[in-house]
Amino acid sequence: MTTADALPIVVAGAGPTGLMCALALGKQGIPVVVCEAEPGLTRDLRAGTFHPPTQEMMAPYGITARMQETGIQVREWQIRERRGDLVAQFNLSLLADLTPYPYRLHLEQHRLTPIQLDILRSETEVQVRFGHEVTGFEQRGDHVLVKLQSDTGSSELEAAWLIGADGGRSVVRKSLSVEFEGFTWPEQFLIVSTPYDFGKHGFTMNAYVADPTEWAAVFKMPDTGPPGLWRIAFPCDPALPDDALLDARNVERRMQAFLPRSEAYEIRYRSIFRVHQRVASDWRLGRVILAGDAAHLNNPLGGFGLNSGIHDAVNLAEKLARVWRGEADESALDLYVRQRRAATIEQVQSMSIRNKRLLEERDPEVSRKHMLEFVAIASDPERARRHLLDTSMISGLRRSYEVG
Numbered sequence: 001m002t003t004a005d006a007l008p009i010v011v012a013g014a015g016p017t018g019l020m021c022a023l024a025l026g027k028q029g030i031p032v033v034v035c036e037a038e039p040g041l042t043r044d045l046r047a048g049t050f051h052p053p054t055q056e057m058m059a060p061y062g063i064t065a066r067m068q069e070t071g072i073q074v075r076e077w078q079i080r081e082r083r084g085d086l087v088a089q090f091n092l093s094l095l096a097d098l099t100p101y102p103y104r105l106h107l108e109q110h111r112l113t114p115i116q117l118d119i120l121r122s123e124t125e126v127q128v129r130f131g132h133e134v135t136g137f138e139q140r141g142d143h144v145l146v147k148l149q150s151d152t153g154s155s156e157l158e159a160a161w162l163i164g165a166d167g168g169r170s171v172v173r174k175s176l177s178v179e180f181e182g183f184t185w186p187e188q189f190l191i192v193s194t195p196y197d198f199g200k201h202g203f204t205m206n207a208y209v210a211d212p213t214e215w216a217a218v219f220k221m222p223d224t225g226p227p228g229l230w231r232i233a234f235p236c237d238p239a240l241p242d243d244a245l246l247d248a249r250n251v252e253r254r255m256q257a258f259l260p261r262s263e264a265y266e267i268r269y270r271s272i273f274r275v276h277q278r279v280a281s282d283w284r285l286g287r288v289i290l291a292g293d294a295a296h297l298n299n300p301l302g303g304f305g306l307n308s309g310i311h312d313a314v315n316l317a318e319k320l321a322r323v324w325r326g327e328a329d330e331s332a333l334d335l336y337v338r339q340r341r342a343a344t345i346e347q348v349q350s351m352s353i354r355n356k357r358l359l360e361e362r363d364p365e366v367s368r369k370h371m372l373e374f375v376a377i378a379s380d381p382e383r384a385r386r387h388l389l390d391t392s393m394i395s396g397l398r399r400s401y402e403v404g
């Protein structure tokens with residue numbers, strides 16, 4: 001037995017990816033320490049769509065059943081035109097023979113992480129240290145020395161492996177000095193939530209609305225329970241400062257332009273965020289491995305970011321557990337990198353970029369062609385099924401597991 005065999009696996013970050021890694025490892029009896037910089041779980045308005053394979057992956061841990069208690073099952077979603085109407089509608093029931101979850105489950109990300117943490121605490125020996133920021137590490141051959149900072153000062157922790165699941169600004173990734181290749185979109189996204197019911201205007205609980213400047217993505221979210229909230233994402237003018245974008249009058253103007261009504265909209269939440277398409281040039285150096293947003297970022301059109309973080313975690317934990325127990329050599333971890341990088345680049349990056357370009361197409365002729373293509377796909381059950389397999393991440397995941 002080497003030193004590393006007795007040491008824990010340290011996970012930087014208690015976001016959905018880090019907690020999933022910890023749970024999947026901890027359930028196998030492997031010692032894990034999660035170090036989270038914040039004093040508690042973060043609550044910002046972020047992901048909220050869970051595709052069928054993600055629900056399947058989380059089900060054996062009891063997470064999916066807990067999510068179903070408040071989550072909304074969304075079987076149908078639409079492509080719409082801003083100045084027209086419905087273009088095409090897709091129904092995930094077409095995949096009912098392939099998955100026990102033939103729907104997107106809508107649940108706020110900040111309602112998922114408490115479920116993960118609760119199961120982690122009640123069913124594993126995993127330690128979670130809030131208020132412990134990972135500030136760096138040293139690779140020491142058969143282990144890694146993780147450097148931490150907390151209110152009580154700096155400390156070090158010896159780890160068999162370090163998983164960097166510390167989000168888009170990952171200190172772990174930066175310390176590895178790998179490139180974060182890709183680009184940042186010029187415009188920020190504005191996210192607005194309102195109790196106003198868009199369903200009575202024919203919107204399904206998930207809809208993508210095409211327009212050259214005012215495109216939008218619509219999601220019905222459970223919030224604290226029925227009737228829930230409608231969340232809309234819009235692109236912002238890159239020339240305007242953040243406070244002007246978030247100004248209540250600007251938000252009201254955007255909502256009225258989206259769907260005019262005589263009364264003002266009641267706005268519950270609003271936020272803006274910058275959007276990137278980036279993938280780390282390498283996801284593993286020695287005993288340090290990246291997962292989730294630390295390894296890749298994409299725009300939220302299609303709802304792939306958090307889902308792929310969970311897919312990373314499940315894939316990595318399965319291989320890392322075998323390596324930790326001495327049942328597999330380190331090449332298993334390179335396979336994790338090849339499989340997940342393939343899914344990220346070939347599926348998540350390409351589809352999220354294409355989704356944005358389809359919605360914002362400026363040439364009316366080209367846009368018309370795209371919309372007619374959606375009509376053709378939706379009206380042919382075989383093509384619609386293939387489209388749903390792609391957009392639900394099922395075909396990309398299957399292909400990634402074929403990567404050797």
Ligand SMILES: Cc1cc2nc3c(=O)[nH]c(=O)nc-3n(C[C@H](O)[C@H](O)[C@H](O)COP(=O)(O)OP(=O)(O)OC[C@H]3O[C@@H](n4cnc5c(N)ncnc54)[C@H](O)[C@@H]3O)c2cc1C
Pocket residue numbers: 012013014015016017018035036037038042045046047048049109132133134135165166167168169170171172191273291292293294300302303304305306307308309
């Ligand atoms: C507005 C918005 C909408 C989105 N919509 C969707 C969607 O519908 N579907 C989807 O799949 N994805 C969506 N995403 C993406 C999704 O939110 C992210 O992909 C997801 O949060 C990634 O999880 P993560 O655990 O990898 O990273 P994070 O959620 O960023 O978690 C990282 C954690 O690490 C902690 N941390 C950071 N630095 C350190 C450090 N040095 N030491 C210790 N801890 C540290 C952070 O505090 C945080 O808790 C959306 C994102 C945004 C912004």
